Amino acid sequence: MIDKLVKKIQETDAPITVGLDPMLSYVPEHIQKAAFAEYGETLAGAAEAIWQFNKEIIDATYDLIPAVKPQVAMYEQFGVEGMKAFQKTIEYCHEKDLVVIGDVKRGDIGSTSAAYAAGHLGKVQVGSKTCTAFDEDFITVNPYLGTDGIRPFVDVCKEEKKGLFILVKTSNPSSGEFQDRIIDGKPLYEHVAEKVAAWGADCMGASYSAIGAVVGATYPEIGKVLRKVMPNSFILVPGYGAQGGKGKNLVHYFNKDGLGAIVNSSRGIIAAYKQEAYARFGAEHFAEASRQAVIDMAEDIRGALK
Amino acid sequence: MIDKLVKKIQETDAPITVGLDPMLSYVPEHIQKAAFAEYGETLAGAAEAIWQFNKEIIDATYDLIPAVKPQVAMYEQFGVEGMKAFQKTIEYCHEKDLVVIGDVKRGDIGSTSAAYAAGHLGKVQVGSKTCTAFDEDFITVNPYLGTDGIRPFVDVCKEEKKGLFILVKTSNPSSGEFQDRIIDGKPLYEHVAEKVAAWGADCMGASYSAIGAVVGATYPEIGKVLRKVMPNSFILVPGYGAQGGKGKNLVHYFNKDGLGAIVNSSRGIIAAYKQEAYARFGAEHFAEASRQAVIDMAEDIRGALK
Numbered sequence: 001m002i003d004k005l006v007k008k009i010q011e012t013d014a015p016i017t018v019g020l021d022p023m024l025s026y027v028p029e030h031i032q033k034a035a036f037a038e039y040g041e042t043l044a045g046a047a048e049a050i051w052q053f054n055k056e057i058i059d060a061t062y063d064l065i066p067a068v069k070p071q072v073a074m075y076e077q078f079g080v081e082g083m084k085a086f087q088k089t090i091e092y093c094h095e096k097d098l099v100v101i102g103d104v105k106r107g108d109i110g111s112t113s114a115a116y117a118a119g120h121l122g123k124v125q126v127g128s129k130t131c132t133a134f135d136e137d138f139i140t141v142n143p144y145l146g147t148d149g150i151r152p153f154v155d156v157c158k159e160e161k162k163g164l165f166i167l168v169k170t171s172n173p174s175s176g177e178f179q180d181r182i183i184d185g186k187p188l189y190e191h192v193a194e195k196v197a198a199w200g201a202d203c204m205g206a207s208y209s210a211i212g213a214v215v216g217a218t219y220p221e222i223g224k225v226l227r228k229v230m231p232n233s234f235i236l237v238p239g240y241g242a243q244g245g246k247g248k249n250l251v252h253y254f255n256k257d258g259l260g261a262i263v264n265s266s267r268g269i270i271a272a273y274k275q276e277a278y279a280r281f282g283a284e285h286f287a288e289a290s291r292q293a294v295i296d297m298a299e300d301i302r303g304a305l306k
Numbered sequence: 307m308i309d310k311l312v313k314k315i316q317e318t319d320a321p322i323t324v325g326l327d328p329m330l331s332y333v334p335e336h337i338q339k340a341a342f343a344e345y346g347e348t349l350a351g352a353a354e355a356i357w358q359f360n361k362e363i364i365d366a367t368y369d370l371i372p373a374v375k376p377q378v379a380m381y382e383q384f385g386v387e388g389m390k391a392f393q394k395t396i397e398y399c400h401e402k403d404l405v406v407i408g409d410v411k412r413g414d415i416g417s418t419s420a421a422y423a424a425g426h427l428g429k430v431q432v433g434s435k436t437c438t439a440f441d442e443d444f445i446t447v448n449p450y451l452g453t454d455g456i457r458p459f460v461d462v463c464k465e466e467k468k469g470l471f472i473l474v475k476t477s478n479p480s481s482g483e484f485q486d487r488i489i490d491g492k493p494l495y496e497h498v499a500e501k502v503a504a505w506g507a508d509c510m511g512a513s514y515s516a517i518g519a520v521v522g523a524t525y526p527e528i529g530k531v532l533r534k535v536m537p538n539s540f541i542l543v544p545g546y547g548a549q550g551g552k553g554k555n556l557v558h559y560f561n562k563d564g565l566g567a568i569v570n571s572s573r574g575i576i577a578a579y580k581q582e583a584y585a586r587f588g589a590e591h592f593a594e595a596s597r598q599a600v601i602d603m604a605e606d607i608r609g610a611l612k
Binding site for chain 2: 045074078080082084113120124125131143147181
C-alpha cells in the first residue's frame with residue numbers, strides 16, 4: 001500500500017490528503033435540510049448529511065489527489081449511524097481508487113490492538129468465514145503503550161500490505177507538554193521517532209516503509225530533525241492551512257527525492273466555501289470550492305518543493 | 307457519576323469491574339451456533355453472539371458489581387454490527403443500573419476530542435434536536451497529546467456529570483518503553499499523574515474527582531507512588547487475574563478510606579468457564595462460572611483490604 005501511495009502521489013504530483021472531517025456546521029444547509037427531511041433531526045439524519053457532503057467533495061476532488069483522511073471521531077459522535085457513514089465513505093473512496101488513511105488514533109495492549117488492527121486494516125474470523133469491517137488502507141495509531149501495543153498493528157500491516165502513521169509530534173498547541181520533554185538529552189518525540197524507524201525497518205516497500213509517522217505542520221523545525229531520524233518513514237503532516245502551516249514551511253518534511261511526506265488539510269478544503277477566498281462559489285457549489293482549494297494547496301506545496 | 311460509582315462500590319462492597327471484552331473465542335459454541343443460524347457467519351452473526359454472551363454474563367453478575375468496562379475494540383473489530391452490539395450492551399447495563407466505563411482510549415486534538423466526548427459521554431446537536439450516541443458514564447482516554455487534547459473531555463464531564471480514566475501507567479510488558487523514561491528526575495508516568503491531579507482539581511465529587519487514572523495491576527510499587535501523587539483521583543486498575551495481578555498486591559492502590567481504586571478483570575471473569583477452577587460449570591453454564599469468579603475476586607480483594 002505504501003508503494004501505491006507513492007505511485008499515486010507521483011501521478012497526481014500532489015503530496016496531499018483531503019481530511020474528510022465533516023463537522024455538521026460545515027455541511028451546507030441545503031444538504032442538511034434534505035437529509036433531515038428524509039431521516040428527521042436524528043443521528044441517522046446527521047449521518048446522511050455528512051455522507052452526502054463527503055460524496056460531493058470526493059466526486060469533485062478524487063482525480064486531483066492520492067488519498068483522503070477521514071477522522072473517525074466526526075462519524076463516531078453520531079453513534080452507529082455515524083459509523084455507517086464512515087464505512088460508506090471508505091467504500092466510496094475505494095471505488096474512486098483513493099488511498100484511505102483512517103485517522104483513528106487507536107492504541108491499546110496486545111490482544112486489544114490486534115482487534116483494532118483486524119477491524120480497521122485486516123480481517124476477522126467468524127466461524128469458518130473471514131470478514132472485513134472498516135478496511136482502511138492506513139490508520140493512525142498512538143504510541144503511548146510502547147512496542148507491544150504497536151506490534152499487532154505492524155503484523156497485520158505485513159500480512160495485508162497495509163500501513164500505519166504513528167503519532168510522533170502532534171500539531172496542537174499543548175503537544176509539547178509530554179512530547180517535548182527531554183529524556184537522555186533528547187525530546188520524547190525523538191525517542192518515539194527512533195522506535196517508528198525501528199518498527200518499520202522490516203516493512204519496506206520499494207523506497208519507503210509501510211510504517212510512517214505523524215508530525216504536525218505547525219512545528220517545521222522539528223519536522224526537519226525528524227525527517228533525518230526516520231529517513232525511510234513517510235510523514236503524514238496535519239495542520240496545514242487552518243492550523244497555520246504553509247507550503248514553504250514544509251519543505252524539510254520531504255526527502256531529496258521530493259517524496260516522504262503527505263500533507264493533510266481538512267477544514268481548509270472541505271469548508272473552503274466558508275472562506276473569503278472561495279466565497280464566490282457559494283454554499284450551493286461548495287464542492288467546486290473544495291476542488292479549487294485542492295488545486296491551490298497542491299500548487300503551494302509544489303511551488304515550495306521546486 | 308463519580309459519587310454514584312463510590313456509592314455502588316460501597317453497596318456491593320466490591321471495588322471491581324467486569325471487563326466485557328468478548329473475544330469470539332470466549333463465546334461458548336452453543337451461543338455462536340444459535341447466532342450463526344440466525345445471521346450466518348457474518349459480522350452480524352458475530353455481533354449477535356457477543357451480545358447474547360454479554361447479556362447472560364450481565365444477568366448473572368449485575369447484583370454483585372458496581373460497574374462494567376466494555377472494551378470497544380472487541381466490538382469495533384466487527385464493524386458497524388459490532389458497534390450496534392456495543393451500544394446494546396451499554397443500554398442493557400444502564401437498565402441494570404450498572405456504571406459503564408467505556409474502555410475506548412480515545413484522544414486527539416481539540417475539536418476532535420470534543421467530538422469523541424460528545425459521542426461517548428455527552429450529546430450532539432442535530433438541527434434543533436440534541437441526540438445521544440453511545441452514552442457511557444466514564445471513558446478511558448490517552449494523554450499523549452497533552453492538555454488541549456484532554457480539556458474537551460473534561461468540559462463534557464463537568465456538563466454531563468460524567469468521568470474519565472486517563473492512561474498513566476498501563477499494564478502491558480512494554481509500557482515502560484516511554485512511560486518509565488526519566489524526565490527531570492521523575493518517570494513520565496508521574497508527570498502524567500500530576501497533570502491528572504491538576505485536570506481533576508475542579509471536578510470534585512463528594513470525596514473523589516470525576517477525573518481518574520488508569521494504573522495497571524502489574525506494577526504494584528508504581529501504584530503505591532501514584533496513589534500519593536493523585537490522592538483525589540480514582541484509579542482504574544486493569545491486569546488483575548489473567549495478566550497476573552492479585553488482591554494482596556493491590557492494597558496500595560486504595561486510600562485509607564478503603565476507596566479510591568476499582569479493579570478490572572476481563573478474561574478471568576467472562577471466560578472463567580475455560581479455567582480449571584471453574585471447569586465444573588461447563589460451557590452451558592458459563593455465566594454461573596462468571597458469577598462465581600466475581601464472588602471469588604471480590605473476596606480476594608476484600609480480604610486484602612482488611
